[in-house]
Amino acid sequence: MEPLVLFLLSVFSAFGFYALLAWGLGLIFGQLGVVNVAHGDMAMIGAFIMFAFPEVPFVLRLLIAIVAGLLLGVIIERLLLSGLYRHGMLATLLAMWGAAIVMRQSMEAVFGPTPRTVAPVVTGTVEVLGVNYPTYRLVSAAVSLLIVAVLIVVMYRTSLGLRLRASIDNRSMAAGFGIPTGAMITGTFAVGTALAVLAGALQSPMLGVTPQVGLSFLAPTFFAVLLGRPGSLGGPIFGAFVVAVLDIGLRTILPETVAGVLFFIALIVLIALQPQGPNWRFTAWKPLQRRAA
Amino acid sequence: METASTTRRLTGRRALASTAAIAAATLALTACAGGSFSQEGEGAPTEERAFRLGIIAPTTGVASLEGNSLVAGAKLGVEAVNGAGGILGMDIEVVIVDDKSDAATSTQVAQQLVRQDEVDFMLGTIAGDTSVAAGSVAAEAGVPFSTVVNGTVEFCSPHFWPFGASELMMVQDLVPLMIEEYGPRVGLVGNDYIFPHTYHAVATEAILAAGGEVVAEEYSPLGTADWQPVIGKLETANPDWILNAVVGGDAVAFMNQASQFGLLDGRGVTGTASQQEFAPALGEILEGRNTVLQYSDQIPGAANEAFVKAYRAANGGTDSISAIAATSYEAVRFIAAAVNAAGSYDADAISAQMSQIRLDGVLGDLGFRGDNHYVQSNMVLVQIDEGGVYTALEILDVIDDATPRACA
Numbered sequence: 001m002e003p004l005v006l007f008l009l010s011v012f013s014a015f016g017f018y019a020l021l022a023w024g025l026g027l028i029f030g031q032l033g034v035v036n037v038a039h040g041d042m043a044m045i046g047a048f049i050m051f052a053f054p055e056v057p058f059v060l061r062l063l064i065a066i067v068a069g070l071l072l073g074v075i076i077e078r079l080l081l082s083g084l085y086r087h088g089m090l091a092t093l094l095a096m097w098g099a100a101i102v103m104r105q106s107m108e109a110v111f112g113p114t115p116r117t118v119a120p121v122v123t124g125t126v127e128v129l130g131v132n133y134p135t136y137r138l139v140s141a142a143v144s145l146l147i148v149a150v151l152i153v154v155m156y157r158t159s160l161g162l163r164l165r166a167s168i169d170n171r172s173m174a175a176g177f178g179i180p181t182g183a184m185i186t187g188t189f190a191v192g193t194a195l196a197v198l199a200g201a202l203q204s205p206m207l208g209v210t211p212q213v214g215l216s217f218l219a220p221t222f223f224a225v226l227l228g229r230p231g232s233l234g235g236p237i238f239g240a241f242v243v244a245v246l247d248i249g250l251r252t253i254l255p256e257t258v259a260g261v262l263f264f265i266a267l268i269v270l271i272a273l274q275p276q277g278p279n280w281r282f283t284a285w286k287p288l289q290r291r292a293a
Numbered sequence: 294m295e296t297a298s299t300t301r302r303l304t305g306r307r308a309l310a311s312t313a314a315i316a317a318a319t320l321a322l323t324a325c326a327g328g329s330f331s332q333e334g335e336g337a338p339t340e341e342r343a344f345r346l347g348i349i350a351p352t353t354g355v356a357s358l359e360g361n362s363l364v365a366g367a368k369l370g371v372e373a374v375n376g377a378g379g380i381l382g383m384d385i386e387v388v389i390v391d392d393k394s395d396a397a398t399s400t401q402v403a404q405q406l407v408r409q410d411e412v413d414f415m416l417g418t419i420a421g422d423t424s425v426a427a428g429s430v431a432a433e434a435g436v437p438f439s440t441v442v443n444g445t446v447e448f449c450s451p452h453f454w455p456f457g458a459s460e461l462m463m464v465q466d467l468v469p470l471m472i473e474e475y476g477p478r479v480g481l482v483g484n485d486y487i488f489p490h491t492y493h494a495v496a497t498e499a500i501l502a503a504g505g506e507v508v509a510e511e512y513s514p515l516g517t518a519d520w521q522p523v524i525g526k527l528e529t530a531n532p533d534w535i536l537n538a539v540v541g542g543d544a545v546a547f548m549n550q551a552s553q554f555g556l557l558d559g560r561g562v563t564g565t566a567s568q569q570e571f572a573p574a575l576g577e578i579l580e581g582r583n584t585v586l587q588y589s590d591q592i593p594g595a596a597n598e599a600f601v602k603a604y605r606a607a608n609g610g611t612d613s614i615s616a617i618a619a620t621s622y623e624a625v626r627f628i629a630a631a632v633n634a635a636g637s638y639d640a641d642a643i644s645a646q647m648s649q650i651r652l653d654g655v656l657g658d659l660g661f662r663g664d665n666h667y668v669q670s671n672m673v674l675v676q677i678d679e680g681g682v683y684t685a686l687e688i689l690d691v692i693d694d695a696t697p698r699a700c701a
Binding site for chain 2 (some may be wrong): 003006008009013014105112113114115116117118120123125133134135136137146203205206207208209212213215216217247248251252255256257260
């Protein structure tokens with residue numbers, strides 16, 4: 001019983017982290033067509049923000065991370081990406097690759113290469129069905145999933161979400177209806193970036209915070225996005241759950257290195273078998289219809 | 294956590310030099326603040342140009358922490374040598390290149406040092422594969438080459454002289470101490486590359502020889518951020534203590550998560566994560582714990598005090614100085630002594646002296662075996678105290694690692 005409980009708790013913890021990361025990446029990748037290879041490094045920025053202000057209360061630091069993520073997203077989208085969309089996906093991919101290097105080198109210049117650590121806001125363990133599990137991990141995962149849930153509600157049940165989806169689906173038509181599509185695109189990228197920064201900030205107490213720490217997040221997060229239906233807002237969440245189950249499950253029963261190989265093989269097979277993702281909609285809510293005046 | 298009684302027991306466990314005796318011996322053997330050399334024979338100087346030292350270090354990338362320590366220590370070593378008259382009467386010329394901890398880049402920059410800069414000696418780098426890459430270029434060009442990191446490099450040549458402690462030096466005294474203190478059941482954990490496997494293989498022999506047993510052995514790829522499955526396996530195996538060979542940011546992640554899961558409660562833990570570079574991040578998790586290192590900045594003696602003073606002046610900070618910085622500092626001084634003894638920049642003449650001379654300095658009594666080129670130096674039993682102070686409890690005897698290795 002205890003191994004099963006530990007497995008489920010571990011999956012829940014990993015799911016929360018990857019859901020937050022993957023949803024932001026999916027938003028950018030699926031909706032803007034930008035392969036954001038800097039997504040893991042954006043999480044790294046969040047972890048360093050948590051390290052940089054130890055005297056600031058933990059929750060306030062999370063808010064700082066969100067604001068910093070929004071600003072970072074706006075800056076990158078306006079100054080770097082906005083002029084590159086017309087050159088295609090490769091141009092934006094290379095631009096984000098360069099941005100990732102700049103982020104890593106900047107953090108190394110400011111904080112040095114020494115691994116850093118962040119104290120969790122909640123310490124100790126909580127007993128769940130006979131298993132003592134770190135409280136912070138559960139809190140972090142719950143907060144992450146709550147944020148994703150709120151954002152999905154915003155996307156499907158609010159006027160802002162309607163405009164955002166409209167500008168993403170058909171930019172010229174949305175512009176014809178008076179929707180500021182440029183601002184919507186910038187906003188989408190900023191939100192995706194802020195989610196990555198927030199994910200890194202929440203995960204920071206479990207990490208050795210270094211400029212390279214974000215690199216290991218990228219591949220699983222991309223697979224989580226690819227597992228879902230392209231453009232689907234729920235797909236990355238489904239993908240994150242599959243990634244969490246496979247990652248924790250394989251690593252629990254197999255040697256780490258073998259599990260790592262099988263993990264990526266399994267994901268590639270899943271994507272090859274179902275390249276369009278699951279043929280059901282994660283979110284089946286009826287999109288909000290605005291009544292004619 | 295260990296207690297004051299632990300310290301006393303460990304301190305009194307072996308009949309080694311006491312702190313006072315070490316200080317006295319060091320002062321007696323040290324002709325000046327920089328330590329003293331002893332050598333067999335000294336050639337007449339024949340060179341009319343400056344000695345060129347090529348330093349390969351990953352000053353950027355995943356091993357930049359260690360790479361920058363290497364450069365910082367080597368620069369101080371060069372300053373010390375130049376301040377004492379240089380090599381064959383001339384200041385050392387230094388060329389520093391960044392290999393980014395990438396083996397292909399190591400090969401490329403090593404070739405640059407050999408062909409373009411025409412260096413007389415190469416020092417570096419950090420990771421095993423990059424050391425092999427650079428060493429192969431040096432061997433092909435007949436240029437002497439040294440590394441400063443701990444662990445056996447899977448490479449040797451007549452001109453290869455690694456200053457880092459071998460795996461045997463790291464665990465031979467440490468394992469019996471840990472078994473006596475915590476118990477016989479040992480869990481091994483590390484990253485999945487050559488060094489941790491070799492380290493654990495040597496440790497396993499020491500564990501079995503000391504009456505212990507290995508109850509778990511786990512390896513995770515470099516860059517692992519989430520260690521909970523590994524921690525779960527270790528918890529299930531219920532070891533008395535854990536010997537870890539986890540490196541870089543992974544080491545901090547593993548130790549933090551192990552602490553959060555309660556894995557370290559009432560258990561011993563030692564190994565690579567106990568090295569100085571991790572103390573600022575791990576803080577209380579390391580406090581009171583013991584390990585065996587090649588260097589501690591708390592070692593008494595004029596040579597070390599001079600090094601620590603120079604290091605602080607050049608780099609600032611109050612964190613414990615890493616063994617890599619001290620080893621690269623001492624490596625430069627040792628190389629200078631060998632070249633001065635050889636009286637020329639000829640590789641054969643230098644290598645002939647590398648196994649002959651001894652240097653009494655910050656690494657204790659430093660020299661090389663002539664057959665397998667393993668370094669011979671004192672190891673230090675340390676306790677990590679509040680503030681990340683690596684208190685030297687005992688200076689351990691030189692461990693003579695006679696493991697066969699083809700270097701001829």
